[in-house]
């Protein structure tokens with residue numbers, strides 16, 4: 580049995596959350612190391628790319644959240660064996676990563692500059708990616724992104740749409756997913772109410 584330690588920020592969202600969910604769903608025990616902002620800044624230089632998440636597997640640190648969730652998904656049966664379904668899964672996950680980068684560029688801004696950047700985000704990349712993900716969901720059959728069942732793609736998209744609904748981004752309407760892509764909002768609710776996800780957040 581491998582030893583897993585996931586280091587990420589102390590938030591129930593972001594790039595580390597789908598990895599936590601996949602580890603939990605798969606019943607793989609892991610050390611859930613959650614850093615505060617000051618703790619991260621102090622330790623930042625020690626991380627390979629000065630960023631999180633980092634998953635240590637038997638003491639070996641590995642980075643890159645999508646690669647990590649794909650790896651855990653393979654271990655726990657949350658990643659398709661079929662190549663085309665795997666490609667569907669990867670496309671959705673990489674789209675979420677693109678969106679994370681677009682959102683990340685608005686972090687640290689204040690006041691009017693923040694408002695303007697977030698308004699542009701809402702009208703631009705956010706709308707494009709929500710609609711694009713909605714299309715990928717439809718391609719997957721309407722309920723899940725690949726293989727007609729929950730995979731790591733559903734976890735990664737769910738983390739993103741859940742965060743939007745929670746209002747973590749000032750100047751971004753919390754109902755943006757409902758407004759632009761009702762099926763994607765239903766997908767978020769479907770994953771939210773999955774017994775494995777309910778069990779994770781009930782801990």
Ligand SMILES: N[C@@H](CCC(=O)N[C@@H](CS)C(=O)NCC(=O)O)C(=O)O
Pocket residue numbers: 593594595629630631632642643644645676
């Ligand atoms: N491509 C990397 C991006 C990692 C990344 O940018 N992580 C953010 C948090 S989600 C971070 O550590 N930001 C802090 C910083 O860059 O100072 C991945 O997918 O893991």
